[in-house]
Amino acid sequence: MEIAIVKYNAGNIYSVVNALRRxxxxxxxxxxxxxxxxxxxxxxxxxxxxxEAMAYLRKHHLDQVIRELRQPVLGICVGQQLLCRHSEEGDTDCLGIFDVDVKRFHPKRHEDKVPAVGWQEIRTNDNVLFKHVPEHVYTYFVHSYYVPLCASTIAEADYIVPYSACLHKDNYYTCQFHPEKSGKTGEQILQNFLSL
Incomplete structure (x- = not known):
């Protein structure tokens, strides 16, 4: 089985490589x-x-190939956001797989920190991505932008506002959190993706 990771000018790629090696x-x-x-x-x-990420994808013609993929695809963190229609970050038009716009967190209280960093509870549904994963579980996030709840939401989190922790449409699956940094839960989610 050949698992390809999209190489572009975004951080965190090697932690995903290491998680797959495990x-x-x-x-x-x-x-x-x-x-x-x-x-x-x-x-x-x-x-x-x-x-910057979308500019790199367009320059290397990766935007079109990602839209045309028919095998299972897993977007992680910014990968999830780039699969949406538009991002408030840099007023950026994205890939448009998910018909929803990415928003910036706006703190409402003194204790609301942006970026949101750390372990947060997610609430999952019965999607195949969560086989053997509890309905309420903690995963590790680092993000300043979020995807609002929408028709494609398969897991929810709540920080300042309720938002999409995971999305699914056709062959595209996503996680806003980092499964490669989320212990046994993240490992199970990666394993479930690999088993699709």
Whole structure:
């Protein structure tokens, strides 16, 4: 089974590589559109700026190939946000797989810190991504922007406002949190994705 990771100018890619190695998978890290298209599964991770990331994807023709993938795809953190329609970060048009816009957190109280960093509870549904995962579980987040609840939401979190912790539409699955940094729960979610 060939697992490809989209290589672009976003941080956090190597923690995903290491998480897959712990599951005895040696992933292919590539920005080659043909290799991404041929992979059995594609992981689209990232930390960083949405505008800069989209500029890189367009320059290397990765935006079109990601839209055309028909195998299972997992977007992580900024990868989730870039699969949405638009992001407030840099007023950026994104890939448009999910028909929802990414918003910035606006603190309402003194204790509301942005970026939101740390372990937060998520509430899952019965999606295949959460097989053997409890309905209420904690995962690790680092983000200043969020995807509002929408028709594609399959897991919810609540920080300042309720928002989408995970999305699913067709062959595209996403996590706003970092499964590769979320202990046994994250490992199970990655394993479930690999088993699709």
């Amino acid at each position: 599951l005895e998978i040696e992933p292919l890290l590539t920005d080659n559109p043909d290799l991404l298209a041929q992979a059995d599964k594609v992981i689209f991770p990232g930390q960083g700026n949405a505008g």
